[in-house]
Amino acid sequence: MYTYLQNNPLAFMDFxxxxxxxxxxxxxxxxxxxxxxxxxxxxxxxxxGTRQAGETILKLLPPRGVFSFHQRWMAEEMQRRARFDTxxxxxxxxxxxxxxxPASTTLVLKPLDISHLPTVLExxxxxxxxDYLRQTLADGRLFGGYYGGRLVGFGGIHAxxxxxxxxxxxxxxxxxxxxxLVRLLTDFQLSQNAVPFAQIEVRNAxxxxxxxxxxxxxxxxKIYWLF
Numbered sequence: 001m002y003t004y005l006q007n008n009p010l011a012f013m014d015f016x017x018x019x020x021x022x023x024x025x026x027x028x029x030x031x032x033x034x035x036x037x038x039x040x041x042x043x044x045x046x047x048x049g050t051r052q053a054g055e056t057i058l059k060l061l062p063p064r065g066v067f068s069f070h071q072r073w074m075a076e077e078m079q080r081r082a083r084f085d086t087x088x089x090x091x092x093x094x095x096x097x098x099x100x101x102p103a104s105t106t107l108v109l110k111p112l113d114i115s116h117l118p119t120v121l122e123x124x125x126x127x128x129x130x131d132y133l134r135q136t137l138a139d140g141r142l143f144g145g146y147y148g149g150r151l152v153g154f155g156g157i158h159a160x161x162x163x164x165x166x167x168x169x170x171x172x173x174x175x176x177x178x179x180x181l182v183r184l185l186t187d188f189q190l191s192q193n194a195v196p197f198a199q200i201e202v203r204n205a206x207x208x209x210x211x212x213x214x215x216x217x218x219x220x221x222k223i224y225w226l227f
Contacts, residue, residue, distance in 0.1 A: 004030075004032070004033065004034055004049070008219075008221075011219045012070075013092065013197040014160065014197065015034060015036065015045055016195075017195065018039075018040070018160060019036070021194070023039045024039070028046075032048060033046070033050070035047075035060060040159045041159035042065065042066055043066040044062075044065055045067075045069075046061070046067070046068070046069050054074050057074070061078070064082055066225075066227040068225050068226075069226075075224035079226060084227060085227070086225065086227050087224065088201050089223075090201055091201075091208060092197060092199050092218075092221070092223055093216040093217065094195065094196070094197040094216060095186050095190075095195065097215030098215075104180045104183055106180045107145040107147055108146045109144070109146075109184040109185070111142070111143055112143060112154060113137060114138060116137065119151070120133050120142065123167050124165065128165075136156055139159075142154060142165060143155060143156055143184075143185065143188070145168075145180065145181045145184065147177070152169055152177050153167050153168035153177055154166075154167055156185075161194060162197055162198050163185050163198040164198055166182070166210075179214055182214040182216075186215075198211060199225075
């Protein structure tokens, strides 16, 4: 298993992170593939280097749930079986720059709490849903970026360990706050002894540019989420 994953840590940081922190239940492991249940998020993650390994893994998975695949054909096969509402193609990015990053001179990062839910819901229109955002706030995994005491945006850590949920409010965009938020969240992950990584939809060129500017390496392989 580790040979399969560690041959390409840039592509498999989403697997290596829960394994390292002890939140991965290994469902299948062989020289040509790995499947695990990430227990904090409830997400099934799978990758297969051969068709045979992929078909073996697919037989192990439940018909419904949250799934992440490293092969498009496996994601399409799961979609054919169950017709999920959300099917996204993503680029994985992993931070490989200096540690720690230079301190931000623009933003201060502070944890948000459940009282900020209306603001988050008003500004973050994505498929994760209100319950997920509510739980993220309750877990202390969503942070606000403050400039001069004023909240200008937010970002957080997804349950499976990736950086995400990024939003800079419209009046404050194009001022470098997005990059500042990413750098602050990167430092937070480094302080937790975690390798910072994120998964960004391929069509989101702006976010990809922000992470690249912050020192992240982009994996050429794609990741497909279904839920």
